[in-house]
Amino acid sequence: MRKNSTTSAVPELPASELPVPAESISSTQGVSTASSPTLVTSTPLSPDSLGTHTSTVRPKRRDVREAILRAAISVFSREGYDGASLERIAAEAGFTKGAIYSNFGSKLTLFVEVIQQRFDSESGGIVELLSVELANANKIETIVAHLASEIVAHLDTFIPLQVALAQFRSHAASEVEVQEAYAELYENRVQAILSLCRGHHATARISEERLRLFTLTLLGLVNTFCLELAARPGTPAHLRSHEEILRLALQGVLHGR
Numbered sequence: 576m577r578k579n580s581t582t583s584a585v586p587e588l589p590a591s592e593l594p595v596p597a598e599s600i601s602s603t604q605g606v607s608t609a610s611s612p613t614l615v616t617s618t619p620l621s622p623d624s625l626g627t628h629t630s631t632v633r634p635k636r637r638d639v640r641e642a643i644l645r646a647a648i649s650v651f652s653r654e655g656y657d658g659a660s661l662e663r664i665a666a667e668a669g670f671t672k673g674a675i676y677s678n679f680g681s682k683l684t685l686f687v688e689v690i691q692q693r694f695d696s697e698s699g700g701i702v703e704l705l706s707v708e709l710a711n712a713n714k715i716e717t718i719v720a721h722l723a724s725e726i727v728a729h730l731d732t733f734i735p736l737q738v739a740l741a742q743f744r745s746h747a748a749s750e751v752e753v754q755e756a757y758a759e760l761y762e763n764r765v766q767a768i769l770s771l772c773r774g775h776h777a778t779a780r781i782s783e784e785r786l787r788l789f790t791l792t793l794l795g796l797v798n799t800f801c802l803e804l805a806a807r808p809g810t811p812a813h814l815r816s817h818e819e820i821l822r823l824a825l826q827g828v829l830h831g832r
Contacts, residue, residue: 640678642668647689652735656742687756694764699729709775723822737801765790788828
């Protein structure tokens with residue numbers, strides 16, 4: 576039978592020159608299997624058979640977590656706990672929302688880690704300010720006076736996450752999971768401050784009960800001042816009153832008055 580003249584013959588290619596689907600390439604050729612979301616090559620592949628190929632490398636889990644935490648600090652500070660969304664945090668971190676779930680599990684646990692990290696290591700944070708004053712002074716009166724002054728000077732930097740923390744705390748009344756997470760977070764912060772105080776000779780002689788009252792007073796007043804300033808920014812005179820209140824309250828607790 577005569578072939579249709581409009582159909583051109585297609586020469587057969589040797590099997591070695593046929594394009595090979597990526598998922599069927601053997602791992603011995605340096606390409607990961609199709610089940611892996613990251614394609615990494617160690618041996619150059621022929622552009623005639625596979626076309627242009629760009630190697631990609633999966634980011635390390637530690638780097639992903641750090642990027643998410645940085646983005647979370649920014650979003651929680653800007654939008655509060657209630658206003659922040661995992662979609663926004665993921666977008667700012669440069670990952671999908673699934674990366675947040677796989678590394679932190681939920682918005683709640685991500686927020687707790689953000690607050691704990693900032694409290695423990697924040698430059699100019701409460702723990703660092705107290706540590707500096709304990710290292711530079713020997714008398715309780717001097718330590719407390721300088722600490723009160725420094726904390727009030729840093730209140731503006733505390734306000735965003737203190738507001739977010741207050742929003743988070745407001746859910747504790749109706750959500751058991753938040754209640755438990757907040758209780759653990761709060762106790763961790765208390766223990767961090769107590770640990771510093773126990774290691775200084777001027778405060779080591781003070782009873783554990785007094786040191787705990789000192790810590791609770793410090794955390795409570797800082798949060799109260801921040802919420803007040805967020806709602807009604809104060810004048811310098813207003814801030815001076817905050818410093819005096821903090822100084823008198825802390826000294827009174829430590830001296831048992």
